[in-house]
Amino acid sequence: MGLIDMKFVLMWKQKGGKSVFEEEYEKSRTELLRGISTDGSKLSPKRLVDFWSRSIIKWFNETEPNPKAIPRQYVSSRLIDEAPAGAAHDWEKTNLVTIMSGTGFYDTYKCRVCGVTATRYGTGERFTLDKKYAKTAVYVRCDTAAAHLAKKAASK
Numbered sequence: 001m002g003l004i005d006m007k008f009v010l011m012w013k014q015k016g017g018k019s020v021f022e023e024e025y026e027k028s029r030t031e032l033l034r035g036i037s038t039d040g041s042k043l044s045p046k047r048l049v050d051f052w053s054r055s056i057i058k059w060f061n062e063t064e065p066n067p068k069a070i071p072r073q074y075v076s077s078r079l080i081d082e083a084p085a086g087a088a089h090d091w092e093k094t095n096l097v098t099i100m101s102g103t104g105f106y107d108t109y110k111c112r113v114c115g116v117t118a119t120r121y122g123t124g125e126r127f128t129l130d131k132k133y134a135k136t137a138v139y140v141r142c143d144t145a146a147a148h149l150a151k152k153a154a155s156k
């Protein structure tokens with residue numbers, strides 16, 4: 001573990017607003033622990049990031065000098081996966097702003113390596129492969145998907 005060992009995204013919106021804003025952070029566990037008011041030594045990385053994100057939003061609202069500024073509301077946070085090793089897709093978000101729909105919000109992604117596309121609903125860790133790819137097991141892993149797509153391209 002290096003000095004910076006946690007990469008995560010903090011999502012917030014303006015009170016009463018619909019658009020979700022995302023901010024990316026890189027912090028060490030020590031820095032995160034310093035930023036929360038409870039003893040976080042036993043917290044999992046996900047929980048620690050969640051605590052820290054909530055308190056930074058609170059701090060932001062409390063220290064905002066403009067009395068007319070719209071307060072920020074915490075939406076959620078998520079850890080960003082470490083560099084993928086073969087099997088895992090390397091997801092890159094393809095929509096600029098999180099998409100709101102009747103049932104919640106979602107983001108669309110494309111793998112930087114093999115090019116398959118997926119959707120991530122809400123704030124979960126799960127990526128759902130798009131219909132085109134979901135039916136074939138070969139696309140679940142990045143290495144097999146890349147090999148399969150290369151073969152397909154060559155046979156055309």
Ligand SMILES: [Zn+2]
Binds near residue numbers: 090111145
């Ligand atoms: Zn991939």
